[in-house]
Amino acid sequence: MSNTESGIAQLRSMARESAAHAEAGTLPLADSIVEIASEHYYDEQRWKLEMDRVFRRIPLMLAATCELPNPGDYKSTTAVGLPIIISRTEDGSVRAFANICAHRGAVVMPEGCGNTHRFTCPYHAWSYNPEGELTGVFSAKDFGDLDKSKLGLRPLPVLERSGLIWVIPNPDAELDIANFLSGYDAVLDQFNFAGWHMFSQRRVDGPNWKIAYDGYLDLYHLPILHKDTFGSDFPHRAMYHSWGPHQRASSPDPSLVPLMQKSEEEWPDSSLLTGVWTIFPHVSIASFDGGGRGVMLSQLFPGETPQESYTIQNYMMEKPPSEEQEAAATEQFELLKYVVETEDYATGLLQQQALMTGARKTVMFGRNEGGGQNFHRWLDRILSTEDADLDALFTSDES
Ligand code: FES
Ligand SMILES: [Fe+2]
Incomplete structure (x- = not known):
């Protein structure tokens, strides 16, 4: 089966499962409630380990294809302190x-x-x-002998898949990015992000990256x-599907039930791609339709200290909005800023300060919060894995 066929087949199978749960009023639950030590959200040593073993060792999704579609296009950004250039070369790679x-x-x-x-x-x-090759040295005749071929910008591991670009912010990293994606890209492909349009971007500050x-x-x-x-x-009951450490959270969807009587080819894409798609360790993608079909793609980055993070909110749209749609798209994006900044992160910042008092030693993830359980389990696994064994944690499933 090709990647595309596999992606569509997986989406349809999840839709069938969702419709069945919606009809029966059931929900798949985790085996038990899980407790996490509160100090995981503020301990300095642990945070340093997370920076070294996760954020400087694991691929981060640092750009969308539509930010640099043409040869010569580039994006200059910073991740975990490292200044990075992502560039599109003449051959399109x-x-x-x-x-x-x-x-x-x-x-x-x-x-x-x-x-x-x-x-x-x-x-x-x-x-x-x-x-990245060094092509020009100012006043080279005075500088001294140089082997320019050895003095290019240091390359970073990079992979473009599903209209998104992953980079490991460490020139010495050797992790296989395709393997790390664990087959998730076959499903993400179905959004067709490569041809989308970047409508707007902004930064929002928040608490510890894991609280966010x-x-x-x-x-x-x-x-x-x-x-x-x-x-x-608003629906709050979640089903979680995972591909390695990457997870989709979606609610059993009653609107899928009548679709089950129709042939699969008639099921619209938009109803197969609902919910929140997270890319470990720092991205979330959720669909909205203000001013036309769009997604809020949030890239979360740790800040300078354990209790800080910042998020780049990207509002990506399937098509550039028309003049009439533009106001609705702007309004949608403003609402999402308000939701995240004033509701999620304001609550998270207070939660952060409260946990840092040490007055409550653990926090809980219920049987209905299997996604959070899975995230913390994966994080622990990665933190305790040596470099040589890291690739083996992930299994590419591209059958
Ligand atoms: S040319 Fe001197 S630091 Fe770049
Ligand atoms: Fe929220």
Whole structure:
């Protein structure tokens, strides 16, 4: 079976399961309630380990294809302190580099997206092409002998799949990114993100990255914390499907029940892709339809200390909105800022401070919160795995 066929078959099978649970009023539950030590959310040593063993060792989804669709396009960004350039070369492939000059280490390109055939360092104008090769040395005749072929920007492991781009922010990392995706990309393919449009982006500050990530996997809170925005009837019962550490959270969907009488070819994509799609360790994708079909793709990054994180919210749309749709899309994106900043992260920041008092030693994830349980289990596994054994944790399923 091809990747595409496998992705569609998996979505249909999940839809059948969802309809069956919706009809029967049932829900798959985790085996037991799980307790997590509160200090996991603030302990300095643990946080440092998470930075080294997760964020500097695991692929991070740092760009969408639609941010750099054409040869010469690039995105300059920063992840866990490392300045990074992602570039699209002449042959259409994507490369990633540490954005650090070979001369004396200045940051070559300022943050942002653009198109260029040359990355020129602002300090002494050494320049690099989109393949990262050192192509120009200012006043080279005075500098001394150099082997330019050994002085390119240091490459980072990179992989483009499903219209998204993963980079490991560490030039010495060797993890196989395709294997790490654990077959999840076959399902993500069904969004067809490669041809989408980046409507708008912004940054929102939040608490410890795991408090924030717990929230993305949590449907239980939706009609409670978000009663004023999403409404008190919003579905909160979650089914979790996983591909390695990556998970989809979705509610049994009654609107799928009548579809089951029709042939699978008639099931619309949009009803197969509902819910929250998380990419371990830091991305969540959820569908909305303000101003046309869109997703909020949130990239969560740890901040400077254990109690800080920041999130880049990307509102991606299937098509650029028309003039009339633009106001609705803007309104949708503003609402999502309010929801995350004023409801989720404001609550999370208070939760963070409360946990840091040490007055409550553990927190709980119920049988209905299997997604959170699974996330913390995977995190523990990765933290306790040596570099040499890391690849073996993930299994690519591309049958
Ligand atoms: S540090 Fe970049 S050219 Fe000198
Ligand atoms: Fe929320």
